[in-house]
Amino acid sequence: MSSPLPSVRAGAGAPGHRNTAWLGWLRGYERATLAADVLAGLTAAAVVLPKAMAYATVAGLPVQAGLYAAFLPPIVYAALGRSAVLSVSTTTTIGILVGSALTEAVPGGDAARLMAAVATLSLLVGVILLVSAALRFGFVANFISEPVLAGFKAGIGAVIVADQLPKLLGLHVQKVGFFRDLLAIVRAAGGASIPTLLLSVAAVATILALKHWIPRVPAALVAVAAGIAASALLAPWSLGIRTIGTIPAGLPSVVRPDLGLVEALWPAALAIALMSFTETIACGRAFAGPSQARPASNVELLATGAANVVGGLFGAMPSGGGTSQTLVNQRAGARTPIAGLVLGMASLVTLLLLAPALSLMPEAVLAAIVLVYSVELVSVRDFQAIAAIRRTELVWALTAFAGVLLLGTLRGILVAVITSLLALGYQASNPAVYEVARKPGTNVFRRRTDEHPEDETYPGLLMVRVEGRLFFGNTERVLDLLASIVQRADPKVIVLDCSAIFDLEYSALKMMKEADDRVRSRGAELWLAALNPQARRVVERSPLGKALGRERMCFDLEHAVAGWERREAART
Structure with missing residues (x-):
């Protein structure tokens, strides 16, 4: 691709023009x-x-x-x-x-x-x-x-x-x-x-x-x-x-x-x-x-x-x-x-x-x-x-x-490449998993921390965000971290915020279906929220999607909270 140079006139060498021909940048060269x-x-x-x-x-x-x-x-x-x-x-x-x-x-x-x-x-x-x-x-x-x-x-x-x-x-x-x-x-x-x-x-x-x-x-x-x-x-x-x-x-x-x-x-x-x-x-x-x-x-x-x-x-x-x-x-x-x-x-x-x-x-x-x-x-x-x-x-x-x-040096570059790949693998296999809460008076959901005790949570509803791609190499760790958060909260509904999940691999979907079965056997429910269109299509084609149905796949966290509140109001 041709670099848009300040020294070339509009045309073949102009900014943004794709030109990969031999000496293509020379066209329109200015003597100045x-x-x-x-x-x-x-x-x-x-x-x-x-x-x-x-x-x-x-x-x-x-x-x-x-x-x-x-x-x-x-x-x-x-x-x-x-x-x-x-x-x-x-x-x-x-x-x-x-x-x-x-x-x-x-x-x-x-x-x-x-x-x-x-x-x-x-x-x-x-x-x-x-x-x-x-x-x-x-x-x-x-x-x-x-x-x-x-x-x-x-x-x-x-x-x-x-x-x-x-x-x-x-x-x-x-x-x-x-x-x-x-x-x-x-x-x-x-x-x-x-x-x-x-x-x-x-x-x-x-x-x-x-x-x-x-x-x-x-x-x-x-x-x-x-x-x-x-x-x-x-x-x-x-x-x-x-x-x-x-x-x-x-x-x-x-x-x-x-x-x-x-x-x-x-x-x-x-x-x-x-x-x-x-x-x-x-x-x-x-x-x-x-x-x-x-x-x-x-x-x-x-x-x-x-x-x-x-x-x-x-x-x-x-x-x-x-x-x-x-x-x-x-x-x-x-x-x-x-x-x-x-x-x-x-x-x-x-x-x-x-x-x-x-x-x-x-x-x-x-x-x-x-x-x-x-x-x-x-x-x-x-x-x-x-x-x-x-x-x-x-x-x-x-x-x-x-x-x-x-x-x-020659073996050192191999160490460098392997180290880079290990670093990449480590980061990919350790996505962030954390509970989120609602900033008062807004539709902003952020990590729940002691710095913001005023953030809103909902008794019986646990909202958890996962960041990154879910695949066979990290899903088990994600589910383990999720389980520890669930154990502390003991919720009726677990909403997994998927807004930061850009892809779900087959093995991940299978393991999530097994996790959903375990959650339901304990009298709770797993909901998914904010799936991007590609991830949603993948989920809908899987056994997990068929088990969740449309009612347990929410547009975003705000809709998930609204659905939870309607359900609780109907019960009372």
Whole structure:
């Protein structure tokens, strides 16, 4: 679906117009917005390019794999995507997931083997996203809750920090797991390279100072330029400071995927595809302007899938929407996907003209960039915000966080998904069940509490509200809670307020019929009130509906109370 952009004239690109054709947003493009888009693209490039190289090192890949991800995928997304501000390349989360996947699939692989492996991985990610788009699986992005995603990202941030510490100290540590890696770093810290450490501290201090005092200046780009300049002047290899080495200049060449790795890589590809899509949708929706439509999930699946396929053919890392770069793109004034095209072209110029200079980059400077931007993922404020609202969801967030640290990133994402599904199942199986009373002088029925002792109840009549869908997984619990309320009240008539029940499943109806039989055997009655039309039709077709009849299915609680009062008046 086409985003309604303020920069397109009425017609094919007008607000509200559904347009999913290739480059469909380009119709009606106004030249007046070109300057803003170009400036935004160049500004985003200043942030994206250094980070893309840094994330390639996180994955254990040559830095050109990150540059390729900042070249081709943004261009493909600009052609097919619908977000005006989304900036697509590789991200912190993707970088660490790729690194974990390659460590397991091609341990100790040389540069050529790693490039073939990452090409295979990107192609698999792209194919999974394209198949998901064809099957219209865009809704899957909604199945990872925000608390779980916050916990997963915090775990990723902690893992990346531990992964970069040896580079910042000039050490080599064999990676075996988060806690054991930290212990190994502490033990080896005495052998740290002082020149490397000083360079790392200077790079981190420079980035933090610029981010704090001059936020409009691209801090990562300044750190890269300063690192290259220092490397050119000081001959760092003589001081024991490692550089990233030769970067092939020119256009990327086609990389033949290694089909023998498909079996080993497809689980990781599935995890990366899920995270890529989740981050892309989250960024696109979070940064959409007031006059812009939220990106359509299945269109974004198609765009990011094609971006990964094309990028994979040329050895690019898997890609997706990145939060920090999208924020930069938006604040710089991006109006349309032209900004993404500019980012891709800036990456191409870098590959063609600046590769020799980039080869002088010290590893410690890239590690410093990764460290500063990865620490932001470990957000204590996110956990505090979750805890302030719901402690249960804090448990889910901490579970995802611990899963990444204890089991690794690839298994950690599985923990995150399972945790989200368990959280969803827990919430669905525990609907609210509570007694309601009438606010005096109104037709408002609300939860009965000690805060409102004046609310009206009716002797012999119990009104109970249930919220949510009733199905086989929660009906027994609902009936147990209802039974405890009934036992305390000992009513003659129990009115179940169904206004918040949007669906009743077969098993639920069967169990409710059994409950009605038990209630009637004790001399009481069960009434239903405020059924929505769909739920009412389902009930009427069931044995429960036949047992209740029209007289025990009331339009709403007000009619139920009126019917109760008429019946009591007739008896007296």
